[in-house]
Amino acid sequence: MTERSFPLPSxxxxxxxxxxxxxxxxxxxxxxxxDDQRFWFYNSMHFPxxxxxxxxxxxxxxYTAIGAxxxxxxxxxxxxxxxxxxxxxxxxxxxxxVLDEAEQGARLVDFQERAGHYYANWDRLYGGWQQRIEAxxxxxxxxxxxxxxxxxxxxxxxxxxxxxxxxxxxxxFHRCIDLYSKMWHHHTEFLMLGYGAYVVFFEFCKxxxxxxxxxxxxxxxxxxxxxxxxxxxELKKLAALAVDLDLADLFVEGSDPAKVLAAxxxxxxxxxxxxxxxxxxxxxxxxxxxxxxxxxxxxxWADDLTVPxxxxxxxxxQIAAGQDLTRPTxxxxxxxDRIAAEYRDLLxxxxxxxxxxxxxxxxxxxxxxIESHKFYCEHWFTTRFFQKVRAFGQLxxxxxxxxxxxxxxxxxxxxxxxxLADVMLAWASGGTELGGRHWQPIVAERKRIVEALSxxxxxxxxxxxxxxxxxxxxxxxxxxxxxxxxxxxxxxxDDGSTVRxxxxxxxxxxxxxxxxxxxxxxxQIREGEILVCPVxxxxxxxxxxxxxxxxxxxxxxxxxxxxVAREYGMPAVVGTGTAxxxxxxxxxxxxxxxxxxxxxxx
Amino acid sequence: MTSxxxxxxxxxxxxxxxxxxxxxxxxxxxLLRAGIRVPTGFAVTTAAFRQAVEHLTVxxxxxxxxxxxxxxxxxxxxxxxxxxxxxxxxxxLLPDAVAEAVTTAYAALxxxxxxxxxxxxxxxxxxSEDSAEASFAGLQDTYLWVRGADSVLEHVRRCWASLYSVExxxxxxxxxxxxxxxxxxxxxxxxxxxxxxxxxxxRSPLTGDRSVVAIDASWGLGSAVVSGDVTPDSFVVSKVTGxxxxxxxxxxxxxxxxxxxxxxxxxxxPGDLQHxxxxxxxxxxxxxxIARRVEAHYGRPQDIEWAVAESAPAGENVFLLQSxxxxxxxxxxxxxxxxxxxxxxxxxxxxxxxxxPSEG
Numbered sequence: 001m002t003e004r005s006f007p008l009p010s011x012x013x014x015x016x017x018x019x020x021x022x023x024x025x026x027x028x029x030x031x032x033x034x035d036d037q038r039f040w041f042y043n044s045m046h047f048p049x050x051x052x053x054x055x056x057x058x059x060x061x062x063y064t065a066i067g068a069x070x071x072x073x074x075x076x077x078x079x080x081x082x083x084x085x086x087x088x089x090x091x092x093x094x095x096x097x098v099l100d101e102a103e104q105g106a107r108l109v110d111f112q113e114r115a116g117h118y119y120a121n122w123d124r125l126y127g128g129w130q131q132r133i134e135a136x137x138x139x140x141x142x143x144x145x146x147x148x149x150x151x152x153x154x155x156x157x158x159x160x161x162x163x164x165x166x167x168x169x170x171x172x173f174h175r176c177i178d179l180y181s182k183m184w185h186h187h188t189e190f191l192m193l194g195y196g197a198y199v200v201f202f203e204f205c206k207x208x209x210x211x212x213x214x215x216x217x218x219x220x221x222x223x224x225x226x227x228x229x230x231x232x233x234e235l236k237k238l239a240a241l242a243v244d245l246d247l248a249d250l251f252v253e254g255s256d257p258a259k260v261l262a263a264x265x266x267x268x269x270x271x272x273x274x275x276x277x278x279x280x281x282x283x284x285x286x287x288x289x290x291x292x293x294x295x296x297x298x299x300x301w302a303d304d305l306t307v308p309x310x311x312x313x314x315x316x317x318q319i320a321a322g323q324d325l326t327r328p329t330x331x332x333x334x335x336x337d338r339i340a341a342e343y344r345d346l347l348x349x350x351x352x353x354x355x356x357x358x359x360x361x362x363x364x365x366x367x368x369x370i371e372s373h374k375f376y377c378e379h380w381f382t383t384r385f386f387q388k389v390r391a392f393g394q395l396x397x398x399x400x401x402x403x404x405x406x407x408x409x410x411x412x413x414x415x416x417x418x419x420l421a422d423v424m425l426a427w428a429s430g431g432t433e434l435g436g437r438h439w440q441p442i443v444a445e446r447k448r449i450v451e452a453l454s455x456x457x458x459x460x461x462x463x464x465x466x467x468x469x470x471x472x473x474x475x476x477x478x479x480x481x482x483x484x485x486x487x488x489x490x491x492x493x494d495d496g497s498t499v500r501x502x503x504x505x506x507x508x509x510x511x512x513x514x515x516x517x518x519x520x521x522x523x524q525i526r527e528g529e530i531l532v533c534p535v536x537x538x539x540x541x542x543x544x545x546x547x548x549x550x551x552x553x554x555x556x557x558x559x560x561x562x563x564v565a566r567e568y569g570m571p572a573v574v575g576t577g578t579a580x581x582x583x584x585x586x587x588x589x590x591x592x593x594x595x596x597x598x599x600x601x602x
Numbered sequence: 603m604t605s606x607x608x609x610x611x612x613x614x615x616x617x618x619x620x621x622x623x624x625x626x627x628x629x630x631x632x633l634l635r636a637g638i639r640v641p642t643g644f645a646v647t648t649a650a651f652r653q654a655v656e657h658l659t660v661x662x663x664x665x666x667x668x669x670x671x672x673x674x675x676x677x678x679x680x681x682x683x684x685x686x687x688x689x690x691x692x693x694x695l696l697p698d699a700v701a702e703a704v705t706t707a708y709a710a711l712x713x714x715x716x717x718x719x720x721x722x723x724x725x726x727x728x729x730s731e732d733s734a735e736a737s738f739a740g741l742q743d744t745y746l747w748v749r750g751a752d753s754v755l756e757h758v759r760r761c762w763a764s765l766y767s768v769e770x771x772x773x774x775x776x777x778x779x780x781x782x783x784x785x786x787x788x789x790x791x792x793x794x795x796x797x798x799x800x801x802x803x804x805r806s807p808l809t810g811d812r813s814v815v816a817i818d819a820s821w822g823l824g825s826a827v828v829s830g831d832v833t834p835d836s837f838v839v840s841k842v843t844g845x846x847x848x849x850x851x852x853x854x855x856x857x858x859x860x861x862x863x864x865x866x867x868x869x870x871x872p873g874d875l876q877h878x879x880x881x882x883x884x885x886x887x888x889x890x891x892i893a894r895r896v897e898a899h900y901g902r903p904q905d906i907e908w909a910v911a912e913s914a915p916a917g918e919n920v921f922l923l924q925s926x927x928x929x930x931x932x933x934x935x936x937x938x939x940x941x942x943x944x945x946x947x948x949x950x951x952x953x954x955x956x957x958x959p960s961e962g
Contacts, residue, residue, distance in 0.1 A: 077956045104956030112951050116951075119945075196950050196954050209811050211840075339843070346842075347812075351939060351940065356940070361946055362947055
């Protein structure tokens with residue numbers, strides 16, 4: 001009998017046409033020979049597509065922040081941080097456990113002091129966080145790409161500033177990177193503690209009620225005033241306003257947002273009022289990414305109105321037909337409280353009920369952070385960050401170093417600094433940038449590599465089968481447990497018509513599959529189809545009004561697809577590992593959200 | 603001894619009457635008091651048992667003395683002695699008072715139900731709280747579709763005689779349970795012409811989860827489910843959301859009343875019924891509602907036998923045949939107790955802290 005193992009990193013076959021991909025990523029992200037003995041799983045939740053060279057920063061910096069938080073700041077007893085590797089453009093991760101009991105004990109003492117401080121002062125500290133993160137957003141908005149004219153402005157001289165504007169080129173670019181790093185530290189500041197509280201309640205529920213679906217725990221905890229729902233809510237308000245102002249005729253499926261805006265401009269006062277409402281809604285609620293905030297090409301709604309304007313016609317139609325699209329928060333809250341009260345009553349002692357109350361209370365206290373931080377971090381801040389980097393790309397294009405602004409995303413962030421130094425020198429010396437000759441072939445080559453790598457089907461896991469998985473984030477966020485690992489291992493034994501994952505939202509439904517690998521194809525979804533995707537992002541909310549069920553490759557019960565599917569009351573199976581690879585658009589599917597099984601019927 | 607009456611109607615007993623009418627009898631009375639639909643009937647009390655058995659002798663020795671003199675290690679002698687004892691208990695004439703009381707009670711039951719030869723179930727009803735003892739000691743006898751007073755009397759005696767099976771006697775001898783404390787009641791209950799029947803637990807028998815009701819159901823009499831002659835349908839219902847997880851089995855065999863009018867036969871389920879769920883959604887919902895009332899009445903999880911009558915109209919057709927406390931998980935509950943902590947977040951330290959000091 002051969003020992004069970006996933007494909008070994010050292011034995012992955014090269015992807016034709018992608019030779020040299022390694023240069024796109026830092027040396028410390030490459031698989032090492034000894035990594036064959038460790039368990040790695042594909043983080044397709046955050047990195048469903050090939051990572052362009054610059055976007056490597058969205059793994060490098062988050063993992064420096066998360067690990068620092070668990071390992072060095074709060075001293076989580078059983079886990080250090082997450083290590084990552086990039087192969088063929090895909091990000092694989094593993095958690096470093098603390099296995100030595102004495103070390104766990106020592107770490108626990110510090111954990112109690114440090115985490116205790118945060119838990120005990122949660123509301124006050126979280127209030128401070130809100131201010132800090134908004135200040136960071138203001139800081140990134142304030143970053144300016146310096147103008148490099150023939151002469152620096154006279155004020156530089158009269159104010160005796162003492163340094164020329166080319167200095168600011170590197171300083172301001174650095175500031176982008178530094179702010180991005182700081183944002184990620186703040187992102188994780190409360191997150192792992194929040195997951196910790198959630199895991200505790202989750203495990204209590206699972207022990208007391210082993211038959212309880214994972215989604216039930218989330219339903220008992222869910223907040224009602226959720227920031228991530230706001231963009232979609234704003235869209236519904238705009239749709240209602242369009243109906244009120246007699247502008248419904250302008251919102252028809254397939255219209256170009258620019259043309260709709262132009263037509264609104266010609267509708268007098270009503271059109272002006274609607275456009276004013278749009279502007280008000282945009283700040284801040286359209287600062288939501290069409291993705292999950294890990295790729296430069298995931299623009300915000302404000303940057304690209306395609307996604308919100310694709311959702312508007314349907315909302316307008318529904319509201320015109322008399323439907324009430326507002327979230328029934330009161331009913332949802334009552335239902336949430338009823339469920340929690342009934343489970344509480346089923347516990348058989350006052351002690352257990354008191355423990356339940358404490359755990360649920362703590363969960364509800366930490367949950368607003370878990371539900372809301374993404375809007376500020378991955379969406380608002382990150383879409384601003386990429387726009388600033390794009391502005392530096394624009395400068396590089398204007399100076400002839402690159403052909404187009406977006407080509408900057410094919411350089412690693414340290415390479416961008418090189419290119420900027422080139423500009424700084426050329427501007428100073430009166431010479432010419434040498435980067436055009438150097439960088440343009442590299443960019444062209446990397447575009448080819450990204451294209452070639454996009455055909456690679458990334459295995460859900462690599463390396464050794466793990467003996468234990470005890471990192472709270474790995475379990476709650478990625479939904480990876482011993483059972484997932486077993487399912488991945490057993491995937492080859494299936495007859496090919498069944499895909500298994502997490503039962504994330506109950507119900508059984510049949511329908512036609514629509515496989516979406518890229519968020520930009522979101523417009524292809526038709527009414528009543530079953531969405532099959534690597535992972536969904538919060539801004540996909542409007543799509544959930546159309547589909548009959550959702551299936552994703554990655555994600556646990558706290559993943560976005562699961563949360564939104566429950567909200568919309570549709571079946572969802574998440575964390576299947578292989579759904580997008582094994583299901584094709586047009587397949588007839590049965591999605592069983594009670595058992596976590598997707599069956600291809602024909 | 604609370605009563606010396608040889609026979610008590612279900613309506614006259616409750617949970618406190620286990621010593622006289624046994625666990626089954628007391629539970630059926632208690633269910634009636636709680637307003638639960640159970641098939642009507644009566645219990646032949648432990649007093650009747652004593653009156654019937656105490657004067658019996660085998661070879662001039664009283665039965666308790668005879669049993670006390672047996673050696674559980676001497677299998678052949680034990681088997682022979684038990685056969686003698688059972689023959690005596692099964693065949694001896696009943697004291698007139700006992701025979702008359704049972705005959706009268708049966709006649710009254712026939713009147714109550716409007717059927718002169720009412721089919722009944724005759725089942726032993728143990729006084730022991732210990733279910734292990736009850737099962738090892740062979741106290742789980744059930745005779746279905748019994749008709750006529752003479753047949754009822756005969757089956758009551760059979761239930762009593764089962765106390766003298768080799769297994770039962772060996773169990774008592776090895777445990778040192780004195781014969782003088784021996785008592786057994788018998789329940790005589792109107793037979794429900796069951797379209798479907800089965801068992802249910804007010805918690806998961808697999809995981810102990812108290813938030814679900816787990817129903818096993820099949821066509822015909824419940825004996826097919828209890829005996830394992832059929833793989834039943836399984837319905838696991840959430841008490842909180844009402845969601846039903848259903849597994850509809852292929853039910854090949856069923857137990858039905860013998861066409862002769864008495865007794866039970868096991869035959870093939872007609873093909874068109876085999877794959878169909880044996881309960882409707884409404885029946886599942888009603889069973890769950892009843893089960894939860896019973897559980898709330900007793901204040902602890904229950905193990906319930908039930909039937910859906912063939913003839914009664916929907917809404918009046920679900921009957922409980924028996925309810926007893928669930929014991930397997932009850933014992934494990936004590937082992938997994940959560941307690942409040944000084945501060946809510948101390949739970950986090952306990953769970954994420956690695957090895958817990960309290961676990962030694």
